Amino acid sequence: MLTSTKSLITYDKKNLDDKTLLSLYKNMLKPRMIEEKMLILLRQGKISKWFSGIGQEAISVGVTMAMQKDEYILPMHRNLGVFTTREIPLYRLFSQWQGKANGFTKGRDRSFHFGTQEFNLVGMISHLGPQLGVADGIALASLLKNKKTVTAVFTGEGGTSEGDFHEALNVASVWQLPVLFCIENNGYGLSTPTSEQYNCKDLADRGKGYGIESFILDGNNILEVYATIKKLAESIRKHPRPILIEFKTFRMRGHEEASGTKYVPEKLMKEWSKKDPVDNFRAYLMENSLLNEKEDQGFREVILDEINEHLQLAYDEDDIIADVATELNDLYKPFQYTESTPSTKTKELRLIDAISQGLKQSMEKHNDLVIMGQDVAEYGGVFKITEGFVEAFGKERVRNTPICESAIVEAAMGLSIAGIKSIVEMQFADFVTSGFNPVVNYLAKSHYRWGQEADVVIRMPCGGGVAAGPFHSQTNEAWFTKTPGLKVLYPAFPYDAKGLLATAIEDPNPVLFFEHKALYRRIRQQVPINYFTIPLGKAALLKEGNDVTIITYGAGVHWALETLDNNPDISADLIDLRSLQPLDKDAIFESVKKTSRAIILQEDSLFGGIASDISSLIMEHCFEQLDAPVKRVASMETPIPFIEQLEEQYMAKGRFEEALKQLLAY
Missing domain, CATH: 3.40.50.970 (Thiamin diphosphate (ThDP)-binding fold, Pyr/PP domains)
Structure with missing residues (x-):
């Protein structure tokens, strides 16, 4: 924490008005105070986990305030200031962290692993890298729709080691996508210092290799962040292209609270504590008579009242009741199939x-x-x-x-x-x-x-x-x-x-x-010749018979047809699944209950293939009607080889006819 009343960060207000300066301060103060409350609740066991962004508020707030509200931002788990600056109601954030229904994931995911179209935010997944490529896609849509908007995406210095980072930068450069790639270089990837993460002086230099402009900013200087990002975003809207920003900052708490910071040298922690973005900007505003103690206390009281009020709303909310139908129904977006009829031509x-x-x-x-x-x-x-x-x-x-x-x-x-x-x-x-x-x-x-x-x-x-x-x-x-x-x-x-x-x-x-x-x-x-549709999840019954049900798909269908053509005495139902997920279980069960025998043919190797699941389903639902064990036929338990004679030996095709006859003779 800053012990001096004088700011240790050099600020340049340029042409920013007093209202903007105070807004920047209040927008940094809010996530700081929320975090301080969350750390208390964590110790009380009222939330399960917390990833702290204390000391990094200037980046989240500066970038978000520099963006237009209709522009997408893809934040990480230390970017609480992005969510609060976009003015998400706090009770919804609190509900999210407590796994309540008014959150954004219905208790299915925690922390900032969510998105919201209402606020044009797309949260991360734990694998860190994918949001960078997702930002490319959102930016590509902006180009295709001629919207002249910017997409901002965050990652940490550790995430820049992932292949997704390099792929996303390359695609953005080749396609000249309007993306702001924001690296929060905060010193540590969990406990691994930057010296063990990469071997270059500055991560911003990586932009050069992809033909991308890059900049290094003091991530604790709110005015530098806001003014620079605002200028760059305006430039990108006029001349679409990607830009890479490296924000130099520091992580003042553990990767998450359980991690602690014992691995961080005490001297380093003390140095960065003096650069606290909230304390220093508060001191700057007071030095320049833009803020006094009474006004500051008033801001804090308003924010604290809001936090307490919205926490109570979240506490009062009913716990989620587990319901199987709800969970299964939310797996896919509802899709109302509309038939487009095939023409006779x-x-x-x-x-x-x-x-x-x-x-x-x-x-x-x-x-x-x-x-x-x-x-x-x-x-x-x-x-x-x-x-x-x-x-x-x-x-x-x-x-x-x-x-x-x-x-x-x-x-x-x-x-x-x-x-x-x-x-x-x-x-x-x-x-x-x-x-x-x-x-x-x-x-x-x-x-x-x-x-x-x-x-x-x-x-x-x-x-x-x-x-x-x-x-x-x-x-x-x-x-x-x-x-x-x-x-x-x-x-x-x-x-x-x-x-x-x-x-x-x-x-x-x-x-x-x-x-x-x-x-x-x-x-x-x-x-x-016309446009037509076929519903998903409906198998095709290609042949009808009474002795056995053959279930297959892809090339297996043609292997089965050839086998039946060569054995006209075999009376079989031949089911072409066509759709493996969703699976037409009713067609399978109806046929097997009629024929009392089932053989499943797949080109994939046997163990762990879909034939195993279909076999299990038949055993569970048709056991009493079976006259023989369910038979599976698949390719060898090896990778598929190249040379013809080895490939032919590998394939299930050569074993199907014998397996079928064995089943019929059972």
Whole structure:
């Protein structure tokens, strides 16, 4: 704390009026006083955890006051001043921290892990990096809508070591996105000092490598922060581009309160305590007769009364009552399926053509729909599915991306937050591993956490049979059917691919759309030429019989059809699932109860695949009707190999016929 009555920080008020100066002070004082109250409540066990931003208020307040209220800010957990300066009612923040319904996450997440469209704020997730790419997407939407707005996003010095940081900066630079990247360099990532976090003098220097302007600011000097950010934001609105800001500051308390600060040298703590942004600015205002003790005490009393009043509102609020239906209903944004009827006029299309035609018709129907991916523009994608799209829709909507799957998935999330649908093409489904975190932790969980839909379709060219080896031939749908909040589609025919893709794009929830590469040019079918939809979660009964139920999807459908063609004496129901999440359980149960035998065929390796769950469901719901154990057939428990003879041995196709006959003979 500042012991002198004289400010130890040098301030330059420039042309700022007295009202603005006092507003800056009051906006810093408010989060400081809230924090002091929260630390008391933490010790009393009335809140569960606290991440303190004491000593960093000038950054949050200065940036927020420099922004327009309709501009998005993506803060971290030490940016309480962002939320209070945006004038969120305090009882809602208190309810959030106490897990009450008037918070923003219905007790499902804590701290600042939430967003609110009402106040144009998008909170962090614990993985730190993804919000940077999300900011790119929001800024891209600003460009596409010609809104001339700025997006500000925060990270700490520790977060700059994550790949998301570098990907987001690169994308923002290449696309010249109006983003303010704000690094709060506060000395420590939990207990790890900056000397062990990075090996450069200033993090701002990283901007140079990406062709981005960068600045270093005293993060404890509220006037420097406010005046500089205000000037830069005005410049970005006129000339859109990213700018990187490094705020030099210090974390005066532990990473969170349980961590303590024993690892911080006492001398360093004393030095920074003298630079307290609130105390120093208060001293400056008093030195210049802009504030006196009585006025300051009046400000504090008003804030304290507000804190106590709103705390009582939160205390008086009923606790959340756990309700299964509520939890399940909030997993996805409600989607009212509307049927678009297929025309009687058809054309024979390959699977690849049907997907391309479906994409094009969706781009025509949704006039702001954006496609993003590696080589999807002039080149038309590695499979030529988007060939000609640039000429039809322009480069603004058909966007080549750098090789950075994580940042592009995050940008798609940002577009959704800003109200724009998008499609991300993974060049190969295998490459989704480089964007796995935002898929399963951001897209999948956002609606459940704070009611924000992730209106994103991720196209996943997948599967073997093309001699492409372990990194281009995986069929990895089980990674995502395991993740609540995602929808997973896997069509086997051109007709289904086109209709399901249209529905996936209409659906405001995140959808992974698997496309089997070996079927792209091999499977043909008469497909309606118009735009049409197929409901999600409805399986197709391709053949009817009485002896056995065959359940499969993707390439497995064609393996099963070939087997049945070669064995006309086998009477089978053949179910093409088409949709893996949601799953048509009723179709499965109805068929199995009729035939009393079930075999599930998947291209994925056996253990942990979706066949295991379907088998369990059948055992739980149809056990009394079964005349034989449920049979699963899958590929080998190895990565998929390259050379033809090894790939053929790996595939489930070669084992299916024998397994089917064994089941029938049981």
